Each structure stands twice: as C-alpha cells, then as structure tokens.
Amino acid sequence: MCGFAGWISFGRDLAGHRPEVEAMTATMACRGPDAAGVWIDGPAALGHRRLAVIDIDGGAQPMRADTPDGRVAMVYAGEAYNYRELRDDLRRRGHRFTTESDTEVVLRGYLEWGAAVAERLNGMYAFAIWDARSRELVMVRDRMGVKPFYYFPTEDGVLFGSEPKAVLANPLAPPVLDAEGLRPVVALIDDPVDGFWRGMRKVEPGTVVTVSANGIRTERYWTLRTAEHTDDLDTTVATVRELLEDIVERQLVSDVPLCSLLSGGLDSSALTALAARRSPEPLRTFAVSFTEPGAEFVPDELRATHDAAFARELAAHAGTDHREIVLDPAGLADAGLRSTVVRAGDIPYGYGDSYASLHLLFKGVREHSTVALSGESADEVFAGYRWTHAEASGGTRTFPWLNMVPSRAPVLRRDVQDALALPEYVRDAYGSAVAAVERAPGESDLEFRMREVSHLHLTGLLRILLDRKDRMSMATGLEVRVPFCDHRLVEYVHNAPWAMKTFDGREKSLLRAAVADVLPESIAQRVKSHYPQTNDAAYATAIRAQGRGLLDTPGHGVFDLVDQQWLKAAVEEPSAAMPIEVRLGLELALDLAVWIDDYAPVIRM
Template identity: 60%
Template sequence: MCGITGWVSFDRELRAEDATLHAMTGTMACRGPDDSGIWAEGPAALGHRRLAIIDLPGGRQPMTVDTPDGPVVLVYSGETYNFTELRRELTDRGHRFTTRSDTEVVLRGYLEWGEALPERLNGMYAFALWDARTDTLLLVRDRMGIKPLYYAPTDDGVLFGSEPKAVLANPLARPRVRLDGLREVFALVKTPGHAVWDGLREVEPGTVVTVDRTGVRTRVYWRLETRAHTDDRATTIATVRSLLEDIVRRQLVADVPRCTLLSGGLDSSAMTALAARQLAEQGEKVRSFAVDFAGQADHFVADELRGTPDTPFVHDVVRTAGTAHQDIVLDAQALADPGVREKVIRARDLPTGFGDMDTSLYLLFRAIREHSTVALSGESADEVFGGYLQFFDEEARTADTFPWLVRFARHFGEDAGVLRPELTRALDLPAYTADGWRTAAAAVERLDGESDLEYRMRRMSHVHLTRFVRILLDRKDRASMAVGLEVRVPFCDHRLVEYVYNTPWALKSFDGREKSLLREATADLLPRSVYDRVKSPYPSTQDPAYATALQDQVQDLLARPSHPVFDLVDRERLRRAASPGGPVRTQAARRSLERTLDLAVWLDVYRPELVLD
C-alpha cells in the first residue's frame, strides 16, 4: 500500500518545482509512513510515500527502468495478487528482476505489454507511470475501485494523487466546491468520476487515463458485463468455494503481520475461517479483531437494522476457527472526541461520513495497527451475494431510485433535515438522485429471455456493485490508510464478482435467505449460530452518553453564530435538534448533529470556497 502523487507540466521544467512536489507528497505521509521518494525530470514529477508490505528493503519508489530512449518511472499503490505468475512469465520472456516486489513486476509488465498491462493484473491498485520515451503519463485504477486515484487537468498537463489533499497542496488547485459537489456530499450516491472538489476528477474503476501533449483521454479496460450462467446449484456453490480458497490464499501473502476483521456476520466469519485454516497448514494462527462498545453486549436493544449484538457471534467464530482474538472496546467519550472527528474528516477530505460508524472504524484500525500491518475484511460480500435488507424489500426493489435510499430514508429520515431551506431548494437532491438513477439503471444490460424479476434483481445488484460499494470502499481505504493499515477485500476479486453477478437471483437466494451461495459454500467452516444469523450491519453505539456529548458540542457551535457552517445549516432547526428535551436519541436527529459537526470541522480545516449558485 502507499500514497502516490505527481505533476505533469509540458511547459515547465519540474525539477525547479521541488518544494511543491514535496508538499504534495507530504500529504500522503499517513498512507506511507515507512519511506518517501521523489523523481523529477523535464515535464514530469512523481512522488511516493511507502507502506512496506512485500520485499521491505527492495520495493522503494519511484521505481525506474532506464531504456535507450529514456526512463520509464512508476509510482504504485496497492497489491497485485498474481505477481508471482506474472514474474515467472516475464522472466521466461527475458526480463531480469532486481527485487522481489510486485511493483517491479508491474513496471516490467508495462515494458512487455504496454497499455494492455492492466487486463493482466489481479489486485487492488492505483498507479501512475511516466514513459519518457513518448512523454506520456498513464493513470490506472483497479477494476472495483478499491484504491483511490484523482486527477485535475491543467492548462499544460495534469495534477494527480491518491487523495484530493495531494492535488490541493499544489498552488494550481483551488479548494472550491460548487452546488454539484455539495449534492454529491449529501445525496449518498457515488457518481462515477465525480470528486466533489471543483476541477478534480476521480479515475474511474477499471479505467486508464492517458495524458500526453495532445491532451487527456480515457480507456475502460473492464466493466461489469451481463453473461449467461449455465452452472447448476451444486456446481455454483463449489465454484464459489474454490474461488474463495484461491482469493484468500493470494491475499494472505505479506512480509508483515496479518490479521482479519471479524464482526460475527457471515461475510467476515467465512473469510476469517478460511484464513485460519490456510494459515494453520503453515503452522500459524490468524489474529482477529472486532469492535465493540462499552456496555453494548449487556444492554443491547434490537431495532429494525440490528437484531443482535455482534460479540457473542464473534466469540463463537473465535472458538470454532481457533483465532488469536482481541475485542477493541470503545466508549462514548472516545467516539465523540472532537480530535478523532477531525482526524476522520482529514482522512476523508470531505464531510461525507456515517457518524459514530466512521469514528469507531478509525479507532478500530488505529488499535489494530499496533499489532498488524495488513488486515483482511469481509467488505463487499453484501453487494456481491445480495445481503442487504433492501434486496428483500418490495418497495426498494420496485422504487425508481437507488434501492438503499429507500431503506435509509425510512430509518434515518431526510438527510437535509437541518440544512437552510434555500440551500435545500438549490440542491434539489430528489432531482439529482433521480438523474443519477436513470443513468445507472440504463447501464445494466438485460440477458435475452430474462424475466422481469430477474432483470430487476440484476439491476439492483449492478448499482450496488458499481455505485454503493464504492462509497464503502472509499470509507474503508481512507480510515485504514490514515493510520498506515492496509485492508484487503477478498470479496472484491473481479473473478468472484463477475461469476456471482451473473448468477440468477433465484440461485443467489435459493433457500429464501440472503447470501445463500456464500452460506452454503462455507457451511463446513461456520458455527451454527453464524450460519443461522440474520444480516446485521456494522455496529453503532447505543450509549446515551454519546448522544449527550453530541448535544453539548452542537450547543458550543450554536454559541458561535458567525461560524461558516451556518451558511449551510439552519440555526433554529439545529437548535431544536440539539435541545436537551429534543429527539436527539432518534437516528435521524443524531445523524443531523453528527453531519453538522462534520461540516463545521471540514470548513475549519479545508476552508473551501463554496459556490452556492
């Protein structure tokens, strides 16, 4: 893992811009605490911060190969899980390696295959490659968008970075956000390519962006395609198991301590059990970590989203799989700590969070980083296998909008609850999400002869895999990399995604339950309690002390009427939401307070220029 950044300016000599490049690279220090490197020559400059995972002494970057016609230089973030096979193939073709790193495999793979390289990679990656032979920059992102990458075209080239903060550190970039950017913040949708900050673009998943003297162009090398599925149930289950075995084995490769994130749900339990069995074959014991809240197990109250606490199921998996386990127990004071909130906002670059679920994720990762450098996560299994409640909700299935918004509004209320009325009208979030939905739905190809129900469920699956999952992947990447932890997501392996996406819904839910294929494919590894457990989302604290702390912090904010947050938030609406006798303990009201505090921190830290017309 790592942080990358750079600048291409065809009208400048960038060796003279050393201070700016160091500033851009310095913003990525949390992503790469182990090493730093900069390369600049002519119109190109590349910066790198390294988190050492494979070949600790040999994988320094930027990595360069000198050719008779000029150097080829790479800065790379992520992991290529099939690098061993690619290295062998490249060796057979005459390439000679000087390191054991997957970075050198990617660099020499480009020398061999050119722009056809990304199609050969299996992994999570974002990389920039400068080819001085043709004065061309390539920006490449993995198929599912696990690793982030942003770019901002300039008059004579481009700026780029793993996170917006790297680009914003360049004087050419202005920290400006227009109405469309705010719409993206508040709408809980992820428009492909949209980066919120004015002038900034996101390299879309499965895409190569090429920059040369003629301008900027893009090429899509992978997209989720509709194909016929001909395997029967038994074959499909066996194929899922075989894929998972191979994926986990590949993703356990590291030269640093590894662990798993364990919630006691089906996804993380299956992944942990597979990892535990494979490491046991090598005489190792897998470490596992879970988040919990002080007093939650004893005083848990079931609601529509969460019917059971996680901890009892976590401990059942620990006993069955034999992991070396640790619960990370957080209290209300830690969750509400303004200093932690600021760290989360700095990590995300935006106030697009999930309240205590964001702060607890950051605190969990920070605690894990004291023991491990790599963690495997069960993230994305719900999108792949159809695990969310909305997949079984008739209103969400038939709604002419993103299905998660139906359940979200039902549980949390309107997200614009405390915004100024004139801003709410200007944003017009219903129209924005409706436009986004029509575009997303139109991208789904229908299989010949597919029934209306099957097509509707295919469409649900597609928008979850191409829109919703990207919100969660970005959240996980930012929270983990903010503390120098690499989190791998086995369920995002494109082979598994392609196979299960094209499995008919009748087969995905053959027993009338969510994630039927995953449950049966890993049944022999799971304790019965987890096998039978109903889907429960990432946990949220129920401690009333947390809500009280939010009220107190908002009251302090209300005492500062000149704060720029009140250009966005209606003071009277906020006052009512935060009043001691108000409904703060409802999810909708609590979310309004969390969102306001996030906005206030973001405005203080980034001081964006807001263009609200």
C-alpha cells in the same frame, strides 16, 4: 500499500518546483509511514510514501526502468495478488528483476504490454506511469475502485494523487466547493467521475486515463457486464467455494503481520475460517465493541444480535488468536477525533461514529498487525441487505439503500437545498446508473430488476463503503484487503440468477452454502447484523453539546450551508433518545464545520 502524488507540466521544467512536489507527497505520510521518495525529470514529478508489505528491503519508489528509447517511472499503491505468476511470465519473455516486489512486476508488465497490463492484474491498485518515450502520463485504477485515485487538469498538464489533499497541496488547485461536488455527499450516491472539489476528477474504476500535451483521454478496460450463467446450483456453489479458496490463499501473502477483522457474521467468519486453515500459525483476529464484555446489549432494527459472542465462537472454532477492541461511546464524540476523521476522508461525509469507530478500530489493530482481511462487499456481491430483497417484491425506482436512510437535506439552508436540487439529481443519477445494465436474453422482469439492483450496489453503494474503509484504515497505516472484491467472484455471482442467489429463501444463499462446512451452525445461520453504532445516550448528549457550541459562533462559515433554526431545534430536543434523521443531520453539520475550519474552502453554490 502506499500513497502517491504527482505533477505533469508540459510547459515547464519541474526541477525548480521540488518544494511543491514534496509538500504534495508529505500529505500521504499516513498512507506510507515507512519510506518517502520524490523523482523529477523535466515536465514530470512523482512523489511516493511507502507502507512496506511485500519485499521490505526492495520495492522503493518512485521506481524507474531505462529502455533504449527512454525512461519509464512509476508510483504505485495497492497489491497485485497474482504478481508471482506475472513475474514468471515476464521472465520467460526476457525481463530481469532486481526486487521481489509486486511493484516491479507491474512496471515490467507495462514495458511488455503497455497500459493493457491492467487487464492482467488481479488485485487492488492505483498507479501512475510517466513514459518519457511518448511523453505521456498513464493513470490506472483497479476494477472495483478499492484504491482511490484523483486528478486535477491544469492549463498545461495535470496534478494527481491518492487523495484530494495531495492535489490541494499544490497552489494550482484551489479548494472550491460547488453544488456539483456537494450533491452526491448529501444524497449518499457515489459519483464515478466528480472528485468533490471543483475541477477535481476521479480515475474511474476499471479505467486508464492518459495525459499528453494534446489533452486527456479515458479508456475503459473493465466493466461489470451481463453474461450467461450456465452452471447448475451445485456447480455454482462449488465454484464460489473454489474461488474463495484461491482468493484467500492469494491475499494471505505478506511479509508483515497479517490478521482478520472478525465480527462474527457470515462474511468475516467465512474469510477467517478459510484463512485460518491456511495460516502457518494461529491467525490473529480482531473484533470491535462499543460496550464492555457482559454489558447489556440493546437490539435495534439493523442489529438483532450482539457481535462479540459470535466472534468468540468463531475464533474458538477456527483456533485464532482473538482480541476485542472496546470503544468508549462517549469518546467517539471527541472533537479532536472528528477532526482527524474528516481530515482522513477529505470530505465531510457526516456519518459520525460509523467512521470514527472504524478509525479507532484500525488504530488498535495497527498496534499488532500491518495487514487485515475484511468481509466488506459480501452484502453487495451476495445480496445480503434487506432492502435488496424488498426490491424483489416491488420496490421503488431509485437507489435501494435510500429507502432506508432519511434525507439529510433538511439540515441545509433552503437556498442551498434549492441549489442542490436533490430530487432531480437522484432521479437523473439513478437513470444513468440503470441505463448501463444490459438485459440477458430471455430474462424475466424480476430477474432483470434484481440484476439492476445488484449492479447499483456493486457500482454505487460499495464504492462509498470501500472509500470509507480505505480512508479510515490508511489514516492509521493499516492495509485492509477485501477478498470479496476479487473481480472473478464479482462477475461470477453477479450473473448468477436471482432464484439461485436466494435458493434457500434467504439472503446470501450461495455464500452460506459454499462455506457451511467450515462454520459453526449458529454463525452459518446468523441473520445479517450491520456494522455497529453506539446507542449510548452519552454520545447523543456530546454531539448535541457540540451543536450548541456551534450555535454560539453564529458567524461561522458553516452557516453559509447549514440552517441555524434547524440546528437550534435539533440541539434543544427534550427527548433523551435522538431520532435517526436528527442524528444524521447533526453529524453532517458538525462535520461541515470541522471541514471548513480545516480546509478553508471557497463555497460557491
């Protein structure tokens, strides 16, 4: 896993702009702590930071290949899990390799198939290729959007990078925020194109963006399509299992220590159990907890049971080398940690300890391993959320998760709320999202509605969660792999009918049936428990104190966005418990303040 940056300027020779390119590349040091490289040739400049995972001694980047018609250079982040098969195919076609890296396979694949190499890749990846033969930059992102990729069009080319901070390090990209950028953050909706900062864009998942002197064009090589599902239930369960076995085997390939993130829930336990059976030595597993072992667990609406006991049970069952990382609830509110988290994400998401705790978990894991498997996305693929099932009995025509999350708009000033026009924005975004879903022939209203809900989760909520996991992990130099995001599994399960996905009357029926034989019964039947958040009163007390500190600086730029009276009422609330809508609003206000201090943005609502 790595981070990259680059600059294409058709109107100048970038040889004299190495300091700017190096500054852009340096912002990606956390994503790539093992090596750095910059390559400049005329109008093209590429920078790379490497986290060595496959072929430690080879695979240095930017990687180049000379052809009779000109040079081709590439920067690449991610993993192509089928690189060995592709390398064998390319060798048969006459290509010669000098490394054992998947990076060289992707580069050689481009020389053979052009941008269509993306259609042959299985994995998580983002890469940019400067093709001097055609004087074009080709930018590619994986199908599910696991790896981030941003670009910023300029007068004579483009800036690009793995994260916005790489682009913003160039003076040509001013840090400006407007209503268009803030809307999806406050609304908790993924915008597939907008890159938050004015003028910045994302390379959409499953697309190729080509930049030439004539402009920018975008082509889609993959989308989540409707297809007929002809397998019966037994065949479907068996196919899910076969896919999972193949996916796990592919994603265990690593030349550095690998582990599994284990919550004790169905998703992570399934992957861990399958991985442990294939690991030549006891698989390392890690669990996170906000309380000391043995401390009293307080259930809530989203977490009926404590993870730790189930994680230990699965670890014993699978024979893993298990560790628990215990986090101090009060420490999660540390102001320095908040700054680190906001900087890692570039965007003031305002979800507090759900981001901070992931960062600390990954920091602890990184002391022992460089690569980790995660159960992220199983809920979106296999219909694991309660709000998903609520839609089957008649939900509202909006993004389903918004029915469970209070609006954070009240924390904002009234004029800012008016500028954002969130109700209209959510309505229009929802309409655009469901318009992309094709109805299968003869599909009932219920089956079509649940197809829409599946599509919304896989192309909306999942991208938000994947971005959170990528940013928090890569900030610590940890590569997190997400086996449930394999596009073959996603396509297959998405098109299975709702009646089959819930054949036993529960959530995640197909996954449970596919892996029941490798799990203890207690875990196979466990009800979903969301990623833990601390309910410790010390955390609420700490962030209230930070809110009061913010009020003591009434001239702070955050009050161009945040309503001071709302904040005053929130921090003076007499109750020891903090209502969820207050907590979410306060977290957003604090993140916005830290973000303004760090980025000094120009705000134009």
